[in-house]
Every structure is written in structure tokens, then in C-alpha cells.
Amino acid sequence: MPGALVPQLDQCALLLDIDGTLLDMAPTPREVWVPPELEQTLRSLLVRTSGALALVSGRSINDIDLIFAPMRLPAVGGHGAEMRLSGGGEAVATHAPPLDPELKSRLAAIARISPGILLEDKGYSLALHYRLAPHTEKAIYESVAAIRAENPDAPLEVLPGKSVCEIKQSGFTKATGVVELMKHAPFEGRRPVFIGDDVTDETVFAIMPELNGVAFSVGRHSDLTAGRFDQPSDVRDWLARLLTTTA
Numbered sequence: 001m002p003g004a005l006v007p008q009l010d011q012c013a014l015l016l017d018i019d020g021t022l023l024d025m026a027p028t029p030r031e032v033w034v035p036p037e038l039e040q041t042l043r044s045l046l047v048r049t050s051g052a053l054a055l056v057s058g059r060s061i062n063d064i065d066l067i068f069a070p071m072r073l074p075a076v077g078g079h080g081a082e083m084r085l086s087g088g089g090e091a092v093a094t095h096a097p098p099l100d101p102e103l104k105s106r107l108a109a110i111a112r113i114s115p116g117i118l119l120e121d122k123g124y125s126l127a128l129h130y131r132l133a134p135h136t137e138k139a140i141y142e143s144v145a146a147i148r149a150e151n152p153d154a155p156l157e158v159l160p161g162k163s164v165c166e167i168k169q170s171g172f173t174k175a176t177g178v179v180e181l182m183k184h185a186p187f188e189g190r191r192p193v194f195i196g197d198d199v200t201d202e203t204v205f206a207i208m209p210e211l212n213g214v215a216f217s218v219g220r221h222s223d224l225t226a227g228r229f230d231q232p233s234d235v236r237d238w239l240a241r242l243l244t245t246t247a
């Protein structure tokens, strides 16, 4: 990984996706695990960046806190629906309206296609995980498309992920969340370094040039990134090395 592309820690803002980037994917979203070494690395990087380190995830900030407990970190949660500038601060909604309850319940019913489909209410979005029932992928997307066709005015957006189909209100993305975050101290004026692995991270890859930032992908190629890591453990090792190789 070209370390020369990464600015000194006192000049950069580290923006990190969680699942598939910092943490290895697990059979279900609740089973992810934070290695103790990663916790140490993140705590040290938070100090060295003067607090300019944030997790950027589709998960709600509430959920992020449960996973990283007892650590609380700055975060952009719910695909940009909410933001928290410091671990000790409060999460604020940057883009409000959650999914319409009636629509949400219709979308949730799609999980009944097969017992292997796991339904996750992420607050700002609804996720249908089919890692345990990969044969249901087509049926899931067809069902979502049918509901959207019946509700053409509903501002819905479908986010295809790794063995997950996620539905959220349109109008905000991880990228809008990052843009908002970068307007505030301690992030403002720093050079963002974003690492992400999934389709939803591409919105952030795309805005790095205008923020004078640099992006890296994990496990996939993207023309919008300066390089790629093979897997989350490589990201964790690289972050740990940043502490010893950059000022």
C-alpha cells in the first residue's frame, strides 16, 4: 500500500468503514468481533489525529457503539443519516425521515420467503441478509422491485451489498454524511483518508478528489481509489503501522 499517499497523522482525517473493512464479515451482522489489537490501534490513532478519526457505516451509531463497546468513536451512521463528531458527544440526525412504517412492514415481510433470510432493522434502513440462503437473492430483489413499483412516489433507495439487500430513504448517502462531517472540527481542514469495501462506499470514493482526500478499497478494484487492500486484516495491520511510520 503506497504509504506516501497518506498525509501525516496530524494533517489527516481517517474515515473507516466497519464491516468488511475494519472487521471481518461474519455469518450474521451481530457476530462481528473487534480484535483487542484493533481497539488499541484505534485509540492511539484517535489521539494522534486529535480526534479526527471516524467510523463510516450503514449501521446506526447505537449499533456501532455496541460492537465497539466500551469504546465510543466519532461516526457517520445509517449511511449518512446521522453523525457524531466526538465519542463523548451526542449523535445528531443529519437527514431525518426514517422509512414509512407501512412500507417498512411490507418490505420486512419479504424475509418470509425463506427461513435463512435474516431481517435487520437498522433504524434508518431495513436490511435483508441472505448469506445463509443465497438462492433467495433473485426473489428478494424481485419482491423489493414489486413493492417499489406499487409505490412509485415513495423516496426509496435500494442498496445492494455483500449478501444483503438494504432499503433506505433516498436523499442521503455515506458521501453526504462525510461531506457534512468534514465541515466540522476536528475534521475540517484536514485531508480525508477513506477506506471502504462495498458498493455503498463508492459514493465516498467518488468525492475524495473534491475533498482533497485519498481513498482505498478492500477486496475489490475501483478506478476511484489510490490502491486496495486484500482483506480487513491487512487494513488493521496497515493502520497499526501508521502509528510507527508517520509523524
Ligand SMILES: [Mg+2]
Residues within 6 Å of the ligand: 017, 018, 019, 020, 021, 196, 197, 198
Ligand atoms: Mg463495508
